[in-house]
Amino acid sequence: MLPKPIPPQPGQESVWDYPRPPRLERTAKRLRVVFAGTTIAETTQGWRVLETSHPPVYYFPPADILPDVLVATPRTSYCEWKGMAQYHSVRVGQRIAPDAAWSYPRPTPPFAPIAGYVAFYAAAMDACYVDDELVVPQPGGFYGGWITKDIVGPFKGVPGSWGW
Template sequence: MLNRPQRIEPKPGQESVWDYPRPPRLEPVSGRLWIVFNDQVIADTENAYRVLETSHPPVYYFPPEDIQMDVLKSSPRQTFCEWKGACRYYTVQVGDNVAREAAWYYPNPVPEFAAIAGYVSFYASQMDACYVRGEQVDAQPGDFYGGWITQEIVGPFKGIQGSWGW
């Protein structure tokens, strides 16, 4: 039997990741999001999407036209998501600073996620700072996950020690 965590009750204006669906849902994001790496804004958008999945903080996807694509270098790494399909990775490089396989995208996602084809998501843990509507985010725990935690989101979050089976 899995030791499921105790859901934190959200306060007004907050969301619990335990109310998010499985399979995940895609939705547009209101407000500005941006990413800083090596003291440079490398992505800045008001046209992002987020993916919501049970026990995970939202994962944000930026449209390529709002990213400095010249800082992204294709990586040979590929993975497969049971919900979105085949995934490819980028290494981020600005000057001498390099974050290996710190960003990912779905070139041809399944129809339910077609809106994010080519959109790029970033591991907050590998960037200098990531922002959602002016708030600097915390990275979702764990090396595998890419969720962004803000004050609007309560957990507990998958990725902490002992959460593999959630």
């Protein structure tokens, strides 16, 4: 059974108005990721993926990520919309967050603009920001959406939401 969507207030978006299949769109918002006390990624040239019941997933261009903080891992996953994902651990000094970021080296044609771009699990980082607002990680640990005050749910990832 699908949950009852929270009505958005002015200036908010409901994740229940996002499409399925998902939509890729540019964002000029300032995106920032902090790990081990270091800003490891910052951009105003990102993309966001919007999918029904999910908060946006933000993708960073590789040029806006510090060199040598991403370490490719053997983990992969498959998205029916975007294709095969490759995972990366995040490393700063001696601190490592295993499989804390992912990218699509060869995404499907509708998602070709994010080839090589990187998304981060907010829960594995010290902090992630959208326009200086601290994000809340999408619940559940499987999905990588970032929740901000301008997004309303309920969000997939909470217990009992697997079939949404």
